[in-house]
Amino acid sequence: xxxxxxxxxxxxxxxxxPIEGITVGDVxxxxxxxxxxxxxxxxxxEGEHFTLQFCFPNNYPLESPEVIFxxxxxxxxxxxxxxxxxxxxxxxxxxxxxxVSTICLSLQSMLSSATQKVRxxxxxxxxxxCFGKSPKQGRWLFHDDKV
Amino acid sequence: xxxxxxxxxxxQSDSMDDTDGDIDYGSDEGGxxxxxxxxxxxxxxxxxxxxxxxxIYDDTDLNRSKNSDFTSLSAEDLINSQQEQVxxxxxxxxxxxxxxxxxxxxxAWDKEKLFLDFFDNRDKVIKKANVNLNDYVFxxxxxxxxxxCPVCYDDYxxxxxxxxxxxxxLCRRCMKDxxxxxxxxxPACLHAKCPYPKCNVLVDETLxxxxxxxxxxxxxxxxxxxxxxxxxxRIKWCPAPDCGRAVYCPEGITDTVTCTCSCKFCFxxxxxxxxxxxxxxxxxxxxKEKDESETATWLTANTKDCPKCNRSIEKNGGCxxxxxxxxxxxxxWVCMEDWKDHSSGTGGYYKCNRYKPEELAGRTKExxxxxxxxxxxxxxxxxxxxxxHDKSQKLEKQLREKAQDKMKELTQxxxxxxxxxxxxxxxxxxxxxxxxxxxxxxxxxxxxxxxxQEKNLFEYLQEDxxxxxxxxxxxxxxxxxxxxxxxxxxxxxRSAATRLQHLLEGSSNGLVVERK
Numbered sequence: 001x002x003x004x005x006x007x008x009x010x011x012x013x014x015x016x017x018p019i020e021g022i023t024v025g026d027v028x029x030x031x032x033x034x035x036x037x038x039x040x041x042x043x044x045x046e047g048e049h050f051t052l053q054f055c056f057p058n059n060y061p062l063e064s065p066e067v068i069f070x071x072x073x074x075x076x077x078x079x080x081x082x083x084x085x086x087x088x089x090x091x092x093x094x095x096x097x098x099x100v101s102t103i104c105l106s107l108q109s110m111l112s113s114a115t116q117k118v119r120x121x122x123x124x125x126x127x128x129x130c131f132g133k134s135p136k137q138g139r140w141l142f143h144d145d146k147v
Numbered sequence: 148x149x150x151x152x153x154x155x156x157x158x159q160s161d162s163m164d165d166t167d168g169d170i171d172y173g174s175d176e177g178g179x180x181x182x183x184x185x186x187x188x189x190x191x192x193x194x195x196x197x198x199x200x201x202x203i204y205d206d207t208d209l210n211r212s213k214n215s216d217f218t219s220l221s222a223e224d225l226i227n228s229q230q231e232q233v234x235x236x237x238x239x240x241x242x243x244x245x246x247x248x249x250x251x252x253x254x255a256w257d258k259e260k261l262f263l264d265f266f267d268n269r270d271k272v273i274k275k276a277n278v279n280l281n282d283y284v285f286x287x288x289x290x291x292x293x294x295x296c297p298v299c300y301d302d303y304x305x306x307x308x309x310x311x312x313x314x315x316x317l318c319r320r321c322m323k324d325x326x327x328x329x330x331x332x333x334p335a336c337l338h339a340k341c342p343y344p345k346c347n348v349l350v351d352e353t354l355x356x357x358x359x360x361x362x363x364x365x366x367x368x369x370x371x372x373x374x375x376x377x378x379x380x381r382i383k384w385c386p387a388p389d390c391g392r393a394v395y396c397p398e399g400i401t402d403t404v405t406c407t408c409s410c411k412f413c414f415x416x417x418x419x420x421x422x423x424x425x426x427x428x429x430x431x432x433x434x435k436e437k438d439e440s441e442t443a444t445w446l447t448a449n450t451k452d453c454p455k456c457n458r459s460i461e462k463n464g465g466c467x468x469x470x471x472x473x474x475x476x477x478x479x480w481v482c483m484e485d486w487k488d489h490s491s492g493t494g495g496y497y498k499c500n501r502y503k504p505e506e507l508a509g510r511t512k513e514x515x516x517x518x519x520x521x522x523x524x525x526x527x528x529x530x531x532x533x534x535x536h537d538k539s540q541k542l543e544k545q546l547r548e549k550a551q552d553k554m555k556e557l558t559q560x561x562x563x564x565x566x567x568x569x570x571x572x573x574x575x576x577x578x579x580x581x582x583x584x585x586x587x588x589x590x591x592x593x594x595x596x597x598x599x600q601e602k603n604l605f606e607y608l609q610e611d612x613x614x615x616x617x618x619x620x621x622x623x624x625x626x627x628x629x630x631x632x633x634x635x636x637x638x639x640x641r642s643a644a645t646r647l648q649h650l651l652e653g654s655s656n657g658l659v660v661e662r663k
Contacts, residue, residue, distance in 0.1 A: 009300040061298055062328045095342045096298040096325055097315075 003060060004030065014101055022104045031056045037104060039074075043112040050074050052107070053083075054100060064094035066134050067103060075117040078110060082127045084135040086120065091136065217396040217414070219407035220382070222372075225393055229375040232258060240265055245352035246278045248371065252337060253277075256379040277340070277349040282312035285322075285354055296321050298342070309358075311350065315343040323358050326350065330363045334370040334377075386412050386419070409577075411584065422585055423654035424592035432533075432591045439526065454483050466620045467535075481535060529594040536587035539620065543580050546623065550576040553628045560629055571633060575623060575640040582616040582647050592654060604658040605650075612646040619643050 007030055014024055021038040033054040039045025050073070055066040067090055069083040078086040089098060089106055120126070130137075220228065236247040236258060253276035254261040265272045273280055288294050288305030295302050298321035308316040317325065329336040339355075341348045355367055376382045376393045385392045387410035394404045396414055403420040405411045411420035421429045451460050455476035460469065467480040477486040554569040589609045596602045619639045626632075 003299060006300045062324055095344050097342050
């Protein structure tokens with residue numbers, strides 16, 4: 001892996017200067033992280049805990065990581081019931097300057113800005129068609145570019 | 148099934164002699180083989196009208212409509228003319244080369260509009276293209292400080308860090324990797340920006356050249372070359388497989404253009420030339436063809452039974468005069484009637500192009516099914532003829548190669564004849580292919596044409612052209628080369644070309660002149 005050092009440093013940084021609501025879990029495999037994301041106070045998700053799985057490709061950070069919710073998937077307009085997330089920066093909007101912590105912050109802000117708990121309109125159709133595939137294989141039409 | 152080798156008397160051979168006089172088959176013009184000069188100076192129109200008239204533009208190309216000067220460009224021409232455009236822009240606007248390229252791309256290579264806008268409101272243009280006129284080189288960081296690259300998280304001396312005008316620094320290796328990944332991702336790399344989110348500073352072309360390796364830069368250059376055609380409404384790729392050339396048309400509003408590879412295509416939709424029918428009619432027609440192709444009726448268009456002995460017959464040549472190999476019955480492939488009925492004595496050889504709606508007098512109430520059946524009948528009438536010409540055209544395209552052999556053969560038989568003396572064969576074959584191509588689409592045009600005087604006139608011209616085309620096809624295919632009658636072929640070619648021109652002009656200008 002080309003950028004092992006970057007991942008190690010990212011991990012160090014996130015562990016030494018923790019961000020509220022974001023906890024790095026199992027990182028025994030450096031290419032596959034598990035991160036816990038807590039619903040922020042004063043939002044619809046307050047008190048809820050979600051788990052994210054990051055898979056880093058060999059040319060990370062030039063290519064974006066694959067990020068999905070596992071286990072308890074939040075009910076949100078941009079999160080499919082299979083854990084796939086519709087967020088620009090995870091796909092076309094990715095830049096090598098972004099990092100695990102910026103993604104977590106983006107996701108937290110995405111959850112916090114929700115005004116109602118609903119699944120995406122095309123949820124059933126999407127989940128049926130992408131069974132077993134990586135979200136990065138699909139082509140995303142972003143419902144909302146604000147986050 | 149074999150084709151008839153019998154030479155038939157042309158029913159209206161007298162009409163073969165009428166010519167327009169404007170087609171000079173004797174002259175030696177290798178026009179279409181020449182590469183056009185693609186001069187990007189502003190006086191391009193003048194050049195085309197002046198010098199080039201003797202070359203490409205004098206070619207007897209009847210599929211070309213008015214105001215359609217065009218030039219075929221090879222891959223090399225494309226790169227050269229693009230560079231000329233960029234240099235011209237660089238000189239006139241006084242901007243660096245890389246920025247000139249970015250501005251032209253932002254303006255879809257419309258140089259005139261760019262110049263106008265630039266001199267009108269320079270700042271607006273610069274903002275629109277996301278370029279920075281005074282600051283387009285890489286910046287280096289402060290050599291006295293240590294800096295951390297935000298991509299690889301390594302620490303470097305500031306002097307080794309690079310940024311665009313936005314001062315978002317990256318180490319050299321990460322900047323290189325970032326740009327190479329962008330290039331790998333496709334043509335969007337031409338709009339690559341600073342990697343910082345929400346930073347819109349465009350990466351200048353010259354910086355890309357500076358930093359990425361040769362392999363990636365060559366890909367990048369290819370994207371730039373492609374953008375010159377892809378984003379430019381006045382240049383279109385030639386659709387012929389493996390051609391790789393593009394055709395430049397300064398007006399951008401023409402229909403049929405001819406590439407150096409002799410492929411004729413529509414400049415508007417990029418498909419094979421389809422005059423006289425319009426692009427939208429063609430789209431409708433092709434969709435219909437696709438929808439109808441599953442019906443059993445459609446299959447009947449591909450094979451037919453001999454009207455006498457019922458043996459299945461597949462057409463193996465372009466001519467409609469068929470002779471069954473089993474029973475020697477001679478018939479017309481289109482209407483399946485006895486060939487004898489197609490003589491001049493029965494009112495013209497070709498009487499099979501007209502669709503006559505069934506007499507429906509007294510039957511005011513039609514059921515849906517009857518309407519549908521009638522509609523299908525009408526469609527099949529046109530489709531059969533369309534498909535027939537299509538098939539003939541394909542077979543006649545193979546004739547093009549054979550024509551070369553025939554020409555060689557002829558020069559060998561007669562020691563006194565030179566290549567120029569036999570060139571008429573090539574002309575004849577090309578005219579045949581052109582007529583066939585247009586005839587094919589006259590049935591699409593005719594299908595969508597409303598019943599009336601206009602349609603009657605159009606069908607008259609169509610019939611006329613069809614007759615001469617069949618005649619030409621018959622001579623070229625069935626006559627042994629040593630029996631070629633040069634004068635007859637030239638006259639028939641000329642006659643066909645004139646008729647094609649009349650038909651195309653008529654259909655584009657309107658056939659019926661309204662009297663005031």
